[in-house]
Amino acid sequence: MSHSLKNHKEKKSRKTIKVPDFRKYSTKILVKKIFKSSSGIKILWDDNTSTYYNRFWLRENSPDPQTTHPDSREQLINLLSIPDDLSIKCAEITESGKVRIVWSPENKESFYDYSWLRFWGENRFNKQVGLPKQELWKNFSDKGLPxxxxxxxxxxxxxxxxxxxxxxxxxxxxxxxxxxxxxxxxxxxxxxxxxxxxxxxxxxxxxxxxxxxxxxxxxxxxxxxxxxxxxxxxxxxxxxxxxxxxxxxxxxxxxxxxxxxxxxxxxxxxxxxxxxxxxxxxxxxxxxxxxxxxxxxxxxxxxxxxxxxxxxxxxxxxxxxxxxxxxxxxxxxxxxxxxxxxxxxxxxxxxxxxxxxxxxxxxxxxxxxxxxxxxxxxxxxxxxxxxxxxxxxxxxxxxxx
Ligand SMILES: [Fe+2]
The missing domain is CATH 3.60.130.10 (Clavaminate synthase-like)
Known part of the structure; x- marks a missing residue:
């Protein structure tokens, strides 16, 4: 059973954005389980792969309007204003499939789009995000020059x-x-x-x-x-x-x-x-x-x-x-x-x-x-x-x- 549902309603903000940028994210793979640790969370997905996210990266990318400007989608928060002892009090899946995190000691909650998490979990080490793969060649005698x-x-x-x-x-x-x-x-x-x-x-x-x-x-x-x-x-x-x-x-x-x-x-x-x-x-x-x-x-x-x-x-x-x-x-x-x-x-x-x-x-x-x-x-x-x-x-x- 994926996305074990919790009934947490997102508070209506002055302009709710789903992700802290302008890309369109989508995945059919759902979140199976979330594990929290002192440094972040690990998500186990429905396809049995897992991805990891650091607490500071998640916190500074919270899509709420105090952290991320809803129009520019750039960060408003100063990284140094996040407490050194930032920790995750709670990490769970909401009814709409979002990942909800409650932060300590701020006692603040953040909601993350799971497609966004999946994309950056998979592409963390990809230096050519969204670009065609390099193909080396010796000549084009068979198929002709592109x-x-x-x-x-x-x-x-x-x-x-x-x-x-x-x-x-x-x-x-x-x-x-x-x-x-x-x-x-x-x-x-x-x-x-x-x-x-x-x-x-x-x-x-x-x-x-x-x-x-x-x-x-x-x-x-x-x-x-x-x-x-x-x-x-x-x-x-x-x-x-x-x-x-x-x-x-x-x-x-x-x-x-x-x-x-x-x-x-x-x-x-x-x-x-x-x-x-x-x-x-x-x-x-x-x-x-x-x-x-x-x-x-x-x-x-x-x-x-x-x-x-x-x-x-x-x-x-x-x-x-x-x-x-x-x-x-x-x-x-x-x-x-x-x-x-x-x-x-x-x-x-x-x-x-x-x-x-x-x-x-x-x-x-x-x-x-x-x-x-x-x-x-x-x-x-x-x-x-x-x-x-x-x-x-x-x-x-x-x-x-
Ligand atoms: Fe030349």
Missing amino acids: KVTWSKENQNECLLKWLQHLKAFGLSLLKGVGSSPKGLEEILETFAIIKESNFGKIFDVKFEEEPISNAYTNIELPLHGDLCTRQFMPKYQFLHCLENSTEAGESLLADGFMLAKILKEKDPFAYNSLTKIDVHFINKAENSDYQWVEKVINLNKSGEVTEMRLSPWLRGPVCGNKEEEEHFYKAFRTFMKLAEDTDFQEKIKLEKGDILGFNNTRILHGRNAIGKGGERWLRGCYMDGDDVDSTLRMGRIPRPL
Whole structure:
């Protein structure tokens, strides 16, 4: 028997809210039993799983209007105003299925929505709440590059699908957006703020007589990430193809996280060197001097790869002793050879009206040399990751066209 019913009526507040945020929570799994302890409660659910909640976390998230502002849903209570000796006098299930807690020494009662408790009990350790799971790839020779065709009438569904692919695979192609020079900004600004850099808000990738970057030449560009010289590399890069009538000039793409995984399996010592030894990343320009010191492969505390800094032409000295520097070069050359393996690359010739989006901290990008004749004009920009994540969690584009 679930939700063993107790007849406690919630007091009518000036504005009753069920949960201390704006998310919609629902679960079909009911509370079977509640166990209280000196530090919090444990809930045993109908599916025989259990979840734990700390007393202070529960107390400061009480959805009553003294604790949580009913409009902003932000906390009104100061954590320090909660007594040190906070304890749970009573924890039980009400008639409506809520979890009722009576606090001591305050002698205050709080009512918690069980779906909210279930969600945060399950997602406590989830660092990607509400987001698609990352899927590593070697190439897309079987199923083709993830893509979506643009439709202004169905822009919500279309952009969400595009961003889901972008989040999961690290790249995604949006086709058929036309070739208006303003098109890139117009579409991206429906859900995000474009990140400006010293290359401007929007940059044009086309041949220049006096280039400030190798990107603005016709030469081949080996696989790389952009702006490795910055503390915060732009998370995403978008390239809108306005013209591509030249011979060759195909875009090359590789999943840097997959390459790191393969390197770890094949040559753990090289992997270790690239995740441990710092190197200077230094730009080369007459009017700027951007520098940052970091590893090539960056990991989080759980040892998962979170960022790749592959910059074949913008590196300074290695921050290491004689042996470490030697290890670094050996490891970096091994990694570059791996990145050159065409089995781990996707090659695509962008077409007029395509927008290619990719995770600049994961996907390595480059291009074949551009042939003679015709014109190749890509418009590009950068973006941080938060707007993409927020849009995916909301499940809708915040500012449709
Ligand atoms: Fe680039």
